[in-house]
Amino acid sequence: MTTVQQAAAPSRRTTAPAPAKRAAKRPAKRLSSSLIQALLIIIGLVWLTPAAGLFLSSLRSEEANASSGWWQALTSPGQLSFENYSALLKDSGIVQAFWNTVLISVPTTIAVVVIAALAGYAFAWLDFPGRDWIFLLVVAMLVVPVQIGLLPVAKMFGALGLFGSIPGVVLFHTAYGLPFAIFLLRNFFAEIPKEMLEAARMDGGGEWRIFSQLVLPLGKPAIASLAIFQFLWVWNDMLVALLFADNESQPLTVALQSQMRQFGSNIGVLAPGAFLSLIVPLVVFFAFQRQFVQGIMAGSVK
């Protein structure tokens, strides 16, 4: 590694005029640059391989997967078929779990965005006693592990009849998504120039009108990041649903993990199931790369 770096100079942004010394270095530079490229290509392939393995496995028959590795499919693509997928889509339990995942993720995302936007606005622009102090509590809650809530909330939901239902899962996710959401939106809303709000207030706009017609439209980028991030977080969750959902309300992750016990013999369900569960996040990821990356980065330390 070090030798590579030693010889390598930046290939771009070389603003300084090239002195003779630099010109002499050029062949070495080119060599090290192609070494770096080769290294990164290898790393990229290593990163792709496990996922490609799952994908190809999901397209092979049970027998083929039991007797040989997925890489055999690279040389004999004839063994690939969508049979596992069509079988999976006929499995009513899996289809139900897929819709449960949607029914959990979408309402949670909406609830978090709405509730956090209201609170974020209040923390940024409304005046009330103890505001900063309460907001510090929210900041403190940023890193509270969900584990601490599992047991007490399970008891509470049991008493309220919410245990083992989709609304229960949604409520729990919403609560634990809020600290980050409020933090993000409050900070974003606070950046809105004070003059704009004051002008709106002078014009006699009520707080609700200012919130819905000024702050929300201006906050769109942050809200988009938050929504994407929150959606993926809930879509990908297993822990919360493992406890709070029952057989009828379980999302895809929980339905699939119950098949892990006989991993070897269930690969025909698990591989396409895993792909079914990750195709939505991947589509979201590619459609909203920028907001996604920003959301994840803003969420660091959460």
Place this chain on the structure above:
Amino acid sequence: MSVTTPAVPPVTTGGTRPGPPDPVSGRAGAPGRRAVRRRRLIAAVFLLPALLLLGALVAYPIVFSVFRSLYDASGNTFVGVDNYSQMFQDPATLRAIRNSAIWVVFAPALLTGLGLVLAVLTEKIRWKTAFKLLMFMPMAISFLAAGIIFRLAYEQDPQRGVLNAVTVGIHDSFQGEAASFPTAKTRIGDKQLVQGKDGSYATARRVGPGDTVNLGLVGVAPTDMPKEAKPAAKAARTPAADGELRGVVFLDFTPGGGGKPGVVDRTERGLPRLAVEAVGPHGKVAAHGTTGPDGSYRLTGLAKGSYTVRLPAADFAPPYQGVSWLGPALITPAIIGAYMWIWTGFSLVLIGAGLSAMPRDVLEAARMDGANEWQVFRRITVPLLAPALGVVFVTMVINVMKVFDLVYIIAPGPVQQDANVLALQMWLVSFGGGNNQGLGSALGVLLLLLVVPAMALNIRRFRRSQS
């Protein structure tokens, strides 16, 4: 913490922040107390849903857990800190704590280091956006899907698990050409060969240089015979010269019947690529040889004397099956590997953002002054990147302490205890059969206490950014 990265446009900590509104000028001309009350009411309405949910489902559970952790499993008897002291005596919990410590020590450092190296390297290529995108992709998918992906990759059977397929491939290419026939054995009643304690076979009769010794084995299925194997009859009749022993190692079985036991029949094939040794009187190996495609071997350079011809145990060893990634010894490193597959992209992108925000002229100036790339990296890049590195590291420490799904999914049932971590143990104790909610609550509180430093850090940074 989350706000200090230059790559997060919405929440920069620059000096232009307008700050919260001034309580006095917030409402110019509003008449007195009634307006104040009205403003507070509005604030309460805006805040109510959030505070209700946070209070009931986050704050209250913390208080509840602290109290619950002071009671026993049934919840009726106050036991003080017994649950906490039990935590450090119960072997399963102790192992979970130890494994969590391993995670915290290795995963964040490895991830930060790898992210840093990759970020510096990607700066030098043109397709860095594509590369970052590829590395970042695993962040989008669930731990469950990643767990299934790696459970498959880590499969023990090299016919199925890609990692062991590669490991065995590398191992075999270093091992050279040696073959082995794990099922091979002598014919029942064979007096020529005797099996040693280590699984090797040696001639019962002592032989000397100039002898031809043909060794017949059975028990190799036709499908297990290498394609290169050729009939051994011709080589079996070749006489040995002085100072050498020769002969064939052959499969003493004629497909379709008709062969004579102990005799190299016309169609019987040799066993290729087997090691053969001549062993002297004191058990010293005097010569090595390897069989050819027709099973023939030559052991040369032998002094006069008596020897036994031996097929060492390696000839009968089962083939190398790769590494037991999901076994009790390697399960935690294996899961950390999967975790790195997911999170390296995060580390790379965050550090990469810090890198591209770095002042180029400083680097260029150092290079002009004759600093080599390593010096630039060590003395300038790393120190300037310290804030980004810190954010990645602290984020990873916090995440790693809470790791649950990946361990739950990847570790097969029998080794789950060997892979156990705090968050998983908390789950197992509370819900997964343990059903001890006192100890479970104590573990939850421990998890919370472990992230308190991060909490304090968050608050401090936030306050600093406000002032």
